[in-house]
Amino acid sequence: MYTDLNAAGTIFGGQLVAWIDEASAIFASCQMNARRIVTLKISELIFNQPAKLGDMLEIWCRVARRGHTSITLEVIVTRRAFADDPTRVDPINQYEIKASSEICRCETVFVSVDDHGRPRQWNKLSGSV
Numbered sequence: 001m002y003t004d005l006n007a008a009g010t011i012f013g014g015q016l017v018a019w020i021d022e023a024s025a026i027f028a029s030c031q032m033n034a035r036r037i038v039t040l041k042i043s044e045l046i047f048n049q050p051a052k053l054g055d056m057l058e059i060w061c062r063v064a065r066r067g068h069t070s071i072t073l074e075v076i077v078t079r080r081a082f083a084d085d086p087t088r089v090d091p092i093n094q095y096e097i098k099a100s101s102e103i104c105r106c107e108t109v110f111v112s113v114d115d116h117g118r119p120r121q122w123n124k125l126s127g128s129v
């Protein structure tokens with residue numbers, strides 16, 4: 001949407017980081033079966049290519065490590081762009097989705113916390129990955 005763009009007309013990086021944080025927190029919360037979690041880390045990320053107005057973004061999460069109180073996720077953001085060529089338009093959906101392409105990837109770490117904000121064990125299996 002227009003409100004998600006920067007002055008150059010492409011996706012505003014801060015907005016994308018917020019979406020990464022939010023989406024991966026939801027995924028982590030489900031994996032940990034814990035409602036009270038906090039973001040400990042969002043690793044460096046490099047925007048390999050821009051996303052433009054109307055693009056659909058997909059945020060993919062995968063568990064990289066299950067700790068005692070934490071969980072580490074690998075996160076990949078891909079872009080599905082609308083086709084420019086009208087002859088390739090899907091007659092049902094009025095657009096064709098191009099092959100997904102990677103915009104960026106990063107690592108996120110979430111920690112389960114108690115009512116006082118202290119780390120709380122969520123994974124009973126010691127040394128599990």
Ligand SMILES: CC(C)(COP(=O)(O)OP(=O)(O)OC[C@H]1O[C@@H](n2cnc3c(N)ncnc32)[C@H](O)[C@@H]1OP(=O)(O)O)[C@@H](O)C(=O)NCCC(=O)NCCS
Pocket residue numbers: 037038039040041066067068069070071109111113117118119
């Ligand atoms: C997250 C927080 C509760 C951790 O407290 P802490 O006393 O540092 O906790 P610990 O040292 O016991 O570490 C907790 C877990 O984080 C892991 N951890 C700590 N530093 C880490 C790092 N740099 N990278 C990856 N994991 C790390 C530990 O290994 C541990 O995981 P495990 O129990 O699964 O092995 C505390 O740092 C905090 O409140 N940070 C602010 C969170 C916040 O406000 N986030 C932004 C908005 S949600």
